[in-house]
Structure formats: structure tokens, C-alpha cells
Amino acid sequence: MNDLLLLATLLGRPAHGYALKKRIGQITGHGEMHNNLVYPLLKRFVAAGWVSRQAVPGERGQTRERYALTAKGRQELLRKLGEFTKKDAATENAFRLRVGLFAVLDAEAREKILAGREAWLTERAKKLANLTAAMNLGQWGEEVVEFLRSQVEAEAQWIGALRKKALGHKGRK
Numbered sequence: 001m002n003d004l005l006l007l008a009t010l011l012g013r014p015a016h017g018y019a020l021k022k023r024i025g026q027i028t029g030h031g032e033m034h035n036n037l038v039y040p041l042l043k044r045f046v047a048a049g050w051v052s053r054q055a056v057p058g059e060r061g062q063t064r065e066r067y068a069l070t071a072k073g074r075q076e077l078l079r080k081l082g083e084f085t086k087k088d089a090a091t092e093n094a095f096r097l098r099v100g101l102f103a104v105l106d107a108e109a110r111e112k113i114l115a116g117r118e119a120w121l122t123e124r125a126k127k128l129a130n131l132t133a134a135m136n137l138g139q140w141g142e143e144v145v146e147f148l149r150s151q152v153e154a155e156a157q158w159i160g161a162l163r164k165k166a167l168g169h170k171g172r173k
Helices: 002-009 017-028 035-048 071-082 092-100 107-134 138-167
Strands: 051-057 063-069
Touching (some): 002 071, 002 092, 017 063, 035 071, 063 071, 071 107, 107 138
């Protein structure tokens, strides 16, 4: 997921490593991405030809490295975004990151992502129903399960609205 975040952050414009760390922190709400993640990933991306690196003068006379997404990097990002596995479908952040990047994805990739998350939500709803049927959860356990059910229902409705916006029609293909 970190590789997707870093490549996606470079979609807009070139940036220094420090600016990338800050932007990712703003996106995730988890604080800055650690140097031990950012710089090894950037080094790997440069070696793969996905990102270019250019030395530019800094504000205090130092030399800074500025990174930019290459055409090959954009293709790789699109490929990675389109790989939406069952594990990704079960992860809120993996799903939301991709929805946030729907503008760069084609209709087929969007539908794959929406359908994958929708399938996961259907399974989640079944598991919650089975849990309620199989166990006496008590008042507070039932509160938690009801809250989780309402989240599943709300997200399923959101996916329906996303599908209409992202695919330009009311139903599935």
C-alpha cells in the first residue's frame, strides 16, 4: 500500500522526499511517512524507471532531490491500482485509495474495484448475521454487531452511488 501511496502522490507534480512524506501524512491522517519507508521506495522506483530524480538547488544553498513520476511509473501505478485482490477488497484503506484515484482509472477497473468491495461487504453481512444467530451476544455485543451491519449497509449504498457516478449508468454492465 505504501508503494501505491507514494506513486499516487507523485501524480500531481514532482516533489522532494520531505514534501512527499508530509503529503502522505495528510492523506492518511497517520502522520508523516517514515524516512525508512520513503527513501528506499524512491530508490527502488528510480531504479525501475518509474520515477525520475533530479538534483535542484534548495532554499539554503543545499542540493535537494526532486522526484517525478515517469510515463512508465504512471503505467505501473495504473496496473497496481487495477490489481484489486480479495485482500484489498477487505481493506478499507486499499478500497478508499483506489476510489480516490478513480479519475485516472478506466470504467473496467472502476467496476472491478466496486464489485470486489461489494462482494466483500456481502460476505461481511452474512458473517454478522451468522454471528448473531450462533451466539447470545448480550446487549452490548448486539449493539456492536448492529453498528457493524449499519456500516455495511451504508457502504453498500455508497458503492451504488459511486457506480452511478463512476460508470455513468444506474446498473451494472
